[in-house]
Amino acid sequence: xxxxxxxxxxxxxxxxxxxxxxxxxxxxxxxxxxxxxxxxxxxxxxxxxxxxxxxxxxxxxxxxxxxxxxxxxxxxxxxxxxxxxxxxxxxxxxxx
Amino acid sequence: xxxxxxxxxxxxxxxxxxxxxxxxxxxxxxxxxxxxxxxxxxxxxxxxxxxxxxxxxxxxxxxxxxxxxxxxxxxxxxxxxxxxxxxxxxxxxxxxxxxxxxxxxxxxxxxxxxxxxxxxxxxxxxxxxxxxxxxxxxxxxxxxxxxxxxxxxxxxxxxxxxxxxxxxxxxxxxxxxxxxxxxxxxxxxxxxxxxxxxxxxxxxxxxxxxxxxxxxxxxxxxxxxxxxxxxxxxxxxxxxxxxxxxxxxxxxxxxxxxxxxxxxxxxxxxxxxxxxxxxxxxxxxxxxxxxxxxxxxxxxxxxxxxxxxxxxxxxxxxxxxxxxxxxxxxxxxxxxxxxxxxxxxxxxxxxxxxxxxxxxxxxxxxxxxxxxxxxxxxxxxxxxxxxxxxxxxxxxxxxxxxxxxxxxxxxxxxxxxxxxxxxxxxxxxxxxxxxxxxxxxxxxxxxxxxxxxxxxxxxxxxxxxxxxxxxxxxxxxxxxxxxxxxxxxxxxxxxxxx
Numbered sequence: 001x002x003x004x005x006x007x008x009x010x011x012x013x014x015x016x017x018x019x020x021x022x023x024x025x026x027x028x029x030x031x032x033x034x035x036x037x038x039x040x041x042x043x044x045x046x047x048x049x050x051x052x053x054x055x056x057x058x059x060x061x062x063x064x065x066x067x068x069x070x071x072x073x074x075x076x077x078x079x080x081x082x083x084x085x086x087x088x089x090x091x092x093x094x095x096x
Numbered sequence: 097x098x099x100x101x102x103x104x105x106x107x108x109x110x111x112x113x114x115x116x117x118x119x120x121x122x123x124x125x126x127x128x129x130x131x132x133x134x135x136x137x138x139x140x141x142x143x144x145x146x147x148x149x150x151x152x153x154x155x156x157x158x159x160x161x162x163x164x165x166x167x168x169x170x171x172x173x174x175x176x177x178x179x180x181x182x183x184x185x186x187x188x189x190x191x192x193x194x195x196x197x198x199x200x201x202x203x204x205x206x207x208x209x210x211x212x213x214x215x216x217x218x219x220x221x222x223x224x225x226x227x228x229x230x231x232x233x234x235x236x237x238x239x240x241x242x243x244x245x246x247x248x249x250x251x252x253x254x255x256x257x258x259x260x261x262x263x264x265x266x267x268x269x270x271x272x273x274x275x276x277x278x279x280x281x282x283x284x285x286x287x288x289x290x291x292x293x294x295x296x297x298x299x300x301x302x303x304x305x306x307x308x309x310x311x312x313x314x315x316x317x318x319x320x321x322x323x324x325x326x327x328x329x330x331x332x333x334x335x336x337x338x339x340x341x342x343x344x345x346x347x348x349x350x351x352x353x354x355x356x357x358x359x360x361x362x363x364x365x366x367x368x369x370x371x372x373x374x375x376x377x378x379x380x381x382x383x384x385x386x387x388x389x390x391x392x393x394x395x396x397x398x399x400x401x402x403x404x405x406x407x408x409x410x411x412x413x414x415x416x417x418x419x420x421x422x423x424x425x426x427x428x429x430x431x432x433x434x435x436x437x438x439x440x441x442x443x444x445x446x447x448x449x450x451x452x453x454x455x456x457x458x459x460x461x462x463x464x465x466x467x468x469x470x471x472x473x474x475x476x477x478x479x480x481x482x483x484x485x486x487x488x489x490x491x492x493x494x495x496x497x498x499x500x501x502x503x504x505x506x507x508x509x510x511x512x513x514x515x516x517x518x519x520x521x522x523x524x525x526x527x528x529x530x531x532x533x534x535x536x537x538x539x540x541x542x543x544x545x546x547x548x549x550x551x552x553x554x555x556x557x558x559x560x561x562x563x564x565x566x567x568x569x570x571x572x573x574x575x576x577x578x579x580x581x582x583x584x585x586x587x588x589x590x591x592x593x594x
Contacts, residue, residue: 008460015416015463016423016440017456018448027457030518034461037519038405042477044484051479052486054306054336055292055535055560061335075199081430090425091439 003028100125101262102590105171105319112170119152119170123214126172130263138238139258141177143217144184155212168322169212174258174267177218178225180299181205188301189223189233192422192429192450202299203331204310211326216264220254223452225275225303227251228524232454237511242550246508249279255313256283266323267313272303273407274528276311277540281503281553284542284585286320287313291560292535293338296331304414307532315586317570321349348564349571355389360496364400365527370505373546378502381543381554384576393496397488403530406481409465409474416462486534493559498569501527503540503553531557539566541574542585
């Protein structure tokens with residue numbers, strides 16, 4: 001398994017994560033080593049073994065449908081990077 | 097009387113309830129110690145002095161007025177910076193959350209407040225709890241109080257170092273692959289990862305949600321039990337919270353009796369790659385338990401060697417999903433928003449600037465393991481291995497009551513030693529990871545020192561909801577070891593500090 005810088009760049013793109021050229025090449029090498037170390041995982045379990053996504057047997061949990069005090073708009077917006085008219089202000093979304 | 101900073105939490109609780117000392121005095125003693133030594137240790141990211149003293153005075157007043165208070169009322173505690181605490185910055189060791197004040201309290205935090213405990217401040221950690229050395233903190237590493245050139249473990253190195261340098265009698269940690277137990281082992285302290293779901297994850301900044309578990313850190317087993325009792329219990333705000341009674345860990349810690357108890361030694365957790373001194377201390381601990389009447393069995397958990405690989409696929413997969421929330425839109429850092437840049441580019445720039453190297457590495461690894469074409473080979477296979485690990489534990493617990501192993505293959509390494517070798521760093525959690533994958537309970541307690549005079553820890557593992565067994569074995573072993581040593585392992589550090 002060899003990950004190229006281009007492979008890592010594509011993954012960084014999927015993860016919405018800017019990496020510098022130096023970070024890309026260091027990481028490509030390190031990820032190769034890590035993937036080599038974990039590769040044998042695919043050889044351990046046979047087809048008859050079911051996957052576990054979780055340690056516990058999870059069942060859906062419902063709560064009583066009661067009205068509770070929730071976060072006020074002021075509290076929710078207090079740590080926002082930008083606010084406008086009582087809302088989160090985000091950068092440009094549509095292509096111009 | 098031992099000085100207030102060297103006393104156990106249980107001793108402090110007794111001194112407080114009998115009115116011998118006030119919480120203000122106890123709190124001030126710890127704040128003074130922080131001022132004296134934390135410049136060197138760097139266990140805390142934030143010290144909440146004024147509020148801690150205010151709260152202490154309030155608790156003293158309540159006590160004077162004859163209010164019924166909890167056992168740990170007025171006792172100080174340090175909180176890992178992964179837990180939200182209103183009025184204090186919560187950074188999770190990351191630049192992306194620098195200066196963020198959370199709008200709500202974590203359930204664990206609220207339980208400490210409701211128990212009238214005094215939160216001293218927020219302790220240092222690897223960024224988003226990713227690491228085994230606290231070197232990945234964006235705010236600089238924590239140093240091991242036994243040797244300041246060595247790592248205090250991680251991710252909860254701050255919580256462990258605060259205990260070992262007497263800057264808090266109790267601290268809170270969170271454990272995803274060993275982040276409570278490995279720091280405990282390398283600092284000569286006690287750390288417990290309760291059964292998954294025992295303590296609420298609400299308000300714990302998520303790393304890998306199917307593995308994360310809050311737990312108590314202390315200098316002895318009884319103190320850990322008292323804190324365990326405070327922070328555990330059902331929470332409707334966490335859908336994976338266990339809705340059952342918390343096992344009686346305080347009573348279990350007091351029994352000090354292992355007669356007839358069946359202890360399994362995990363064959364796969366030892367041998368090559370383990371420091372001889374670590375194995376020697378482990379063997380001595382087992383011999384003490386055998387002499388005290390425990391039955392020792394060798395047990396095989398054949399799939400444990402695959403646990404590390406499975407963990408390093410499952411955990412990054414969950415990380416890559418969980419950390420998508422840091423998108424620069426609603427809170428935290430925002431970089432490059434100059435009015436002309438797109439939302440998506442601002443996300444990329446911010447995440448690139450705000451996350452450290454290890455976090456980026458795991459996001460990319462997780463994105464890869466989950467990506468189309470690789471999902472079955474990586475994430476899918478890892479989930480199957482997880483099933484096999486759970487089965488290994490289930491089978492082992494059919495014949496023994498608890499399992500034991502070293503906590504970590506080595507004692508504390510030096511700062512910088514493994515910084516550029518991710519695999520060597522990951523191996524620090526070789527023995528602790530299986531428990532997170534299977535969701536059962538585990539504890540690390542000090543077992544002595546290695547050749548380098550650095551602490552060695554031993555791990556006790558119990559079935560899900562068998563947390564009381566950890567405390568029974570841990571309490572008994574601690575008493576046997578302290579008889580041999582003539583006092584607690586940390587006593588040597590306490591003497592040096594005086």
